Amino acid sequence: MKYSIFSLARAALSGHKNWQPTWRDAAPKDRYDVIIIGGGGHGLATAWFLASEFGIRNVAVLEKGWIGSGNAGRNTTIIRSNYGLPGNTGFYELSMKLWERMEQDLNYNAMVSQRGVLNLYHSDAQRDAFARRGNTMRINGIDAELLDQAALRKMLPFLNFDNARFPVQGGLLQRRGGTARHDAVVWGYAHAASELGVDIIQNCEVTGFTRDANGKVTGVETSRGKIGAGKVGMAVAGSSSRVAAMAGLRLPIESHVLQAFVSEAIKPLIPGVMTFGAGHFYVSQSDKGGLVFGGDIDGYNSYAQRGNLPVVEDVCEGGMALIPMIGRVRLLRQWGGIMDMSMDGSPIIDKSPVDGLYINAGWCYGGFKATPGSGFVFAHLIARDQSHKEAALFRLDRFQRGAMIDEKGQGAQPNLH
Amino acid sequence: MRIVCPFCGERELGEFTYLGDAKPKRPAADAGEDAVYDYVYLRDNVAGPMTEHWYHGGGCRAWLKVTRNTLTHEISAVEPAAGAGAAKVGA
Amino acid sequence: MAEFSWDVRSPLDRALIAGSYGAQGDAGVSLTEIRNFDLVQVMARRGKAGEMAKAAQARVGMAAPETPKAVDTADATLIWSGPEQFLVLSKGGRHSIEALGSVFAGSALLSDQSHARALISISGDKARTMLAKLSSIDLHPDVFGVGAAAATSMDHTSVTLWRGKDLADGQAVFNLLVFATFAESLWHTILDSAAEYGVTVGHSEELA
């Protein structure tokens, strides 16, 4: 069913009684060419790209709960491509370009909103690091601007310039960055993939892999029975270690909790996305009016999908330090997601050592912005058995080779990335 | 979260710093690159009770081995690291 | 030859303004900085905790605390600071690092912390209420009695806190050792926390 203002108007005349499900709620078939484990943004995007770009339509996406119930449905919706290291820079820009055409691709309004992403700096050293990163972006054809304090005073007069422990001195701005409506991304990919014949199977939890005599993966065991597959891709960030363990693999990944927060809805107050450089705080304002904000991970391994008070306080301290006018704005909800924290802070998109099993994991807390890019390069890998050039460095063996992609320079300590 | 430091008693999370799974042991000097790679990079990433290293840096500066359930955050045991004070009395 | 004066200055020398602060009326909190003390960290050598304890006993006539406690001797206070370690707080060089060196030779390692800390004594009927803003530990009199000590944090900064002898009027006294370079910042935080109760500020050369 094609969505448009006209179809809406037509539907209104019939009291909206004729709308069809946004995606088919499919039952599992015996076998698929490709099974994607995980009905989040990445899994559904992978399925849609397999069907739309690589001609593979006999695809199932298996979701243990409801689609979008993992990190796709609990992130802070930021999109950006302001990375500084080879491997990341090109990949996230590929993803950004796919965001820019997503709605027309999918016939679904995911509210991709390029209101800008601004990283603030508070010292000369931070400015220099941003200059390095911004120049990397520009050399890669990505928009980036280095703003000084005077420019920011005009743009964001409410920031704490004069009474701050660490006054804002400037920022690195990517105007093409912004936000997207996270749930709509999931539903949009589900809608479009389903239209191309992909089976989206909810409430279907993978419990094991079936393997042939050579160890090749031939399918999965699920809460809804065995399902055969030519290839199996996993896109289950937060649960990657648990699913990989079913295939006998240990990953360079730890699961950590990242909390996020939303305030009560208020009239427009904050224009784009901004990150505080002297504490753990980033914020944007949703179209509905809530301030959507977050900070650092809690710092300990967790699968509990909820966090503790010290981080709430830490984040709000950062918020008040940066934007002291939000003191009376009320925090409405806090929640937590399980982050696949990799050992260098960058993702893994690679064939696994097990034949027929493909891994898409380790997104840390940056997976949402990667959704279209990840889906595209993962589909490419699965379809062609070869990494896409923009994902060529996201190899699983890079730690063995010493070829880490460590933007923060924190080394093999996931809770510091 | 609150951790019962074996030396200080029950203390608030903010006094502690987390390192991670205490199971991997630093390989011997001659163990070779694969063993060290495994130690540095690979994790069981346990969903359930896991023994972890925590540092009571905001208190007595002891490194602790804390057994904590990563699904519920419930802590079932805390003991000092081998070289944290009392453990070495009379050693 | 130039004339030098080697004046000592407390890290709170500038920040501390004697007198009253905050709300008017009877002060609920009294803050006194104790200046110029000797503070030595004593840490047992591997496996020598027993010998260290004996040496301490011989020196001050009291057993050094093995749990989070502070004990007063005739001319020193021994404050637990971690497993198998304690601080010796005294005045006038009697238990300075030079004086203690031979006492603990072979059993413990010493580190001079005399200049690394500022010492603040907190009392008043709102002292506990005020400290609840800074300290995450339970200071209820049944839990944190006279002589109780804690290596803990305030405002994300490590401190050593112990309860001294009650004042004559029965008021509790909380002693706080804070790192010297954090002292001024923490002092302002303490003042802000105490302001609503009214504060009396002073300093002293005498250990309580």
Next chain:
Amino acid sequence: MRGDQANRLNNGGLIDRSLPLSFRFDGKTFSGFKGDTLASALVANGVKLVGRSFKYHRPRGILTAGSEEPNALVELRSGARREANTKATTVELYEGLEAASQNRWPSLHFDVMSVNQLFAPIFVAGFYYKTFMWPAKFWEAIYEPAIRRAAGLGRAAQVSDPDHYDKAWAHCDVVIAGSGPAGLAAALAAARCGARVILCEEDFVLGGRLLADGGMIDGLPAAEWVARAVAELTAMPDVRIMTRTTLFGVYDGGTYGAIERVNDHLPVPPEHQVRQRLWRIVAKRCVVAAGAIERPIVFAGNDTPGVMMASAMRSYINRYAATPARRIALFTNNEDGWRTAETAIAAGLQVAAVIDARPDVSAAHRSLASKGGFPVLHGAVAGIDGGKGGVRKISVSLAGGARAEVEANGLAVSGGWNPAVGLTSYHRGRPKWRDDIAAFVPDGAPPGMVAAGAANGAFGLGACLCEGFEAGAAAARDAGRSGNIGSMPVADDEAFSITPLWHVAGKGKAFVDQQHDVTASDVELAQREGFQSVEHLKRYTTLGMATDQGKTSNVAGLAIMAAVSGKSIPETGTTIYRPPYVPVAIGAFAGHHRDENFHAARLTPSHHWAAEQGAVFVDTGLWKRAQWYPRAGEKDWLESVTREVKAVRSGVGFCDVSTLGKIDVHGPDAGAFLDRVYINAFSSLAVGKARYGLMLREDGIVYDDGTTSRLAEDHYFLTTTTAKAGLVMQHLEFCRQVLFPELDVQLTSVSDQWAQFSIAGPKTRDLLKEIVDPVEDLSNEGFPFMGAREVKLRGGLKARLFRISFSGEMAFEISVPARYGEAMARNLMIAGKPFGVTPYGTEALGVMRIEKGHVAGPELNGTTTAGDLGLGKMMSTKKDFIGRVMAGREALVAPNRQVVVGIKPTDKARRLRSGAHIIPKGETPGPDNDQGYVTSVCFSPVLDQWIGLGLVERGRERIGEIVRAHDPLRGEDYDVELCNSVFYDPDGGRQRG
């Protein structure tokens, strides 16, 4: 005094008629009394229309009397203290209160945006996902700004919050949420056992529903019983009663979050006091006695001002002596709702009719109806005739199918009660369904927590008291307390019978979530489009995501979803409950930590002296460091810094370097220990000598560097960088306690014990001779380069002296106990006067280190190896050390790595900037020829040009090559030469001299 409070009863209520208060709503002045909420005062003044809804801008009135209120949201206060979305039902009235309705323009009564209602047929749930896609660029330019302006509710203040907040800790055996009958009974039982009890009540008066519904307890009127209970609790020293305090969350290890609205009931907080305080309550046990929330029934027009929850109507009449309407009707599906009819009659109001959805009503109620002269209609409300002026007529569909109309100007609605299951569910627990009360009740709770009373589905007064008392006693027992528990308070239980009714089909919009304008047909549409999971339903329709967190709407929404998808309510399930229980001000979570107090500031021992000299300070981590010391007439920082560098290079200068991390490493195994943590050897270091050391992480990447001296056989003095001081200490303790417990070594931070100054320049020795006792030999032979030992100063003070140099000049670092730090700075000025001594700051320090090619933070960036820094040869091959094995991985020893090299513009007048990238000459910049970047720059007074260090691919093999410094961010592109990283005195003669 009654003033213009036309709807105020003459008697009764918990208001203080002797304390009239005047307030303004939408610019109009009204009066109320002490004890009122803003909502009750508005009710007393006959104000029905108080707000506009989120999407359709429909007129809305007051629905509830508590924190579950979806409609009566106002902007409270003004200017910097303006608080958007404040629930009028929870605002305690104070003199001079100012409030304004929100989400309307130009006025509440004439709101232009209410045209949205005309588009309502299109503005169904999720309509925006299906449109606004063409043309693509119109989203940011046109559609989204319009949506953003229309959305949101109130306006937040646009300037810094002028009020203060703080945070505190509290500890107890039992914390109790709620002071209704169950909460008070729990507190009594626990306290009598000797437990330390904290009782949190979000209202400003204790008693919960007893305040509105009364009853008899232990033979006393409820109010009297409450007063006695409170008196008993107050007399006990270990009971703390906290009103205006909401327990909003439960965290691990028995930690609870609570928000105390300390001074929100005053126009502004008194001097030295906070507005709100965040409490972290640590409790062994928690009793949730948070009560239950009455729920609406969804029917057409159910959002008309004048439609109110039945229990809220009782609250307004009984507690506040304010009458929402003169002639009311009641729509109920349960026994409890009838109490509102009783209350109305008792207050002398007219009851127009009771519409009861149940097939039968009790004989008592029938006789009440006949006495009151009103009909009992078996059926349901099908529509409301009314508008912003309130309810006029109620249309009823009777059980037999016939229609009836009831004239009334107020409608009380009771759809049953939902226990407040938030707190018990915040650890992702799911409540369970109970058919008998048609409600979800807690199914387990986080460790240590139990629900009691209405929060647990016990709706009778007797049952609440009993459950509360038993829960309180058990909690105290579990916390290890026992005592004479006394007798349990007793009361009769009212009958509770309910026939579930969620939605009455009818014409017109029937609202499920009134704040977010989610209608019953939106829920049906979501089901049709496949959004059947309750989480999908919530996300697609935004049901329950408004400021009331769906307290009055969630259960109805999922019940309607269950009905349309042919499932039971328990099968349909609930969404995940998330804290906080009520929205909490961000300022309260931040507390004291804002503005200058965001983080602590660390001051060096010479800080105040430097301030007196007019130093400009820079933040380095938590430290404030002197960055440079400007002098009169200097036009900018560069002039000052250049002067400082020249003074050092030609004479002598000093700099406070106390910020370096300093660690005493003691013990017989100290040398062996250092051998394992540094890449180079320290056990071989002679006593009295210092050595530069480099530490790696276990992954082979450089972690930190510094100079470590051996002061005695078993005593090393280790220094770290300023940035890593704390982390290195933690790392070394890990090595000592976890990795190498067999070593007899102790570590102590002495960072704060020593004031340390670097004294540098050719005249250093001259100056030192003035300070140091003449018995000390400072000659090159007596104190050679890299010597380290204790010395006596003139006057007898002992100091530590290290012959080390960061500047490349003849230099010493001298340490004195920190309380002498300021004196040391002053004495260096005195002693150095003849030699033109110049204090210098971190900028000059940085210039001189770059001139010398020393690496620092920008080069030690967490991705560089020892080899990258040109220090690969330091790595010992004779011992194991942290990071040794991983440092040998192929990509870390690859020949094309980016390594440290010197960089200088070919045009000497050119300014070099950090962050510029290095591109080969003649090539178009792109990812494939991006060969590195400039890490550190300075203007070198010695070379009279800008110079820098960089990390450049194969840099050391390319000395002399001209490359491009490409800096598109700043619009610059210029030629630079790759050169030796040691720009100044490359053979080191000056520092050894």
